[in-house]
Amino acid sequence: MPLPDWRDDKTGGTMIRSGLWLVLEIGEGNVFTKEQLRDAFPGVSQVDRRVRDLRKYNWVILANTEDSHLLPDEQRFVKAGVAVWDRNERRKADLAIAVPATDRQAVFERDGYMCTVCGIGGAEPYVDDSNTTAVLEVARRKSILPSGEEDVLLVTECKRCHTGARDKTTDASEVLAEIHALDPSDRRRLARWIDRGRRGSTPLERAWNGFRRLPADARERVQSELQA
Structure with missing residues (x-):
């Protein structure tokens, strides 16, 4: 051929x-x-x-x-x-290529230790299944850039979302269309998030995110202090 x-x-x-x-x-x-x-x-x-x-x-x-x-x-x-x-x-090769540990940690930190698909945090229980907690992994996601060029990018996903979107391709042009459809105030807010490299959050959300990143023993001690 x-x-x-x-x-x-x-x-x-x-x-x-x-x-x-x-x-x-x-x-x-x-x-x-x-x-x-x-x-x-x-x-x-x-x-x-x-x-x-x-x-x-x-x-x-x-x-x-x-x-x-x-x-x-x-x-x-x-x-x-x-x-x-x-x-x-190429898809078979992508699945076989291991992500180095240093890259995995950098991706987790960039994504706030949350699944980029559903937003759940690592070890956090699912709303619809409180007996199952999220396990995060770094996945390779085929993406179409605004220029139309394809690339394979690293993203944080929980195992459940990764399984459901294994062959899904992200399209930056679709994201741009959604952004342009926002009203001006939401677009300005999004622009601030993009400039900071993270979503805006309340003090409560920041405290919760910090708590769930603690090791299990440390979380138990914090919880004991709060209940004292």
């Missing part, structure tokens, strides 16, 4: 198209330059990063720090890995 055309925007995001460009235009074992890459994808921001993203799919692409025969602006395309233009192959 012939490979998709890397020049066609409908083929996929820049990472996919750059992988096809490497296979079809450069070839395994050959050297390419940053200028060639920019010329192939004019006006595309962070195209270098998209090529680097191929490495997590077992593509071998060396820089001059890894191959002493290369100049600073050169890279060597050694070997292709997962066929990222094949959705099934």
Whole structure:
């Protein structure tokens, strides 16, 4: 089966198209330059990063720090890995790639130790099932950016939401449409949340979030102090 055309925007995001460009235009074992890459994808921001993203799919692409025969602006395309233009192959690879512990902690902190889908906190019981508490995990979520480019981003989700939305794709254009539909006061409030990097909250909510992040023994001691 012939490979998709890397020049066609409908083929996929820049990472996919750059992988096809490497296979079809450069070839395994050959050297390419940053200028060639920019010329192939004019006006595309962070195209270098998209090529680097191929490495997590077992593509071998060396820089001059890894191959002493290369100049600073050169890279060597050694070997292709997962066929990222094949959705099934890429999805299987995404599920197999472990998220490093440091990245997991950073994502949890960024998301306030809450599921980004339903808002429940870690170890918090579900409203509709008080015998079950939420277990948070960092999931890879396929997303469509405002430019139309696809990317796989890390988000905090509880296991229940992750199971229910495993193959769901988020679309930034839909979010923008919802934001534009807000009345001006809500839009200004949202803008403040975005500037701060977190949702606005009351002192009560902040105290509750701080309490539930404590280890179990510490929560028991705080509870004892409050009941004294």
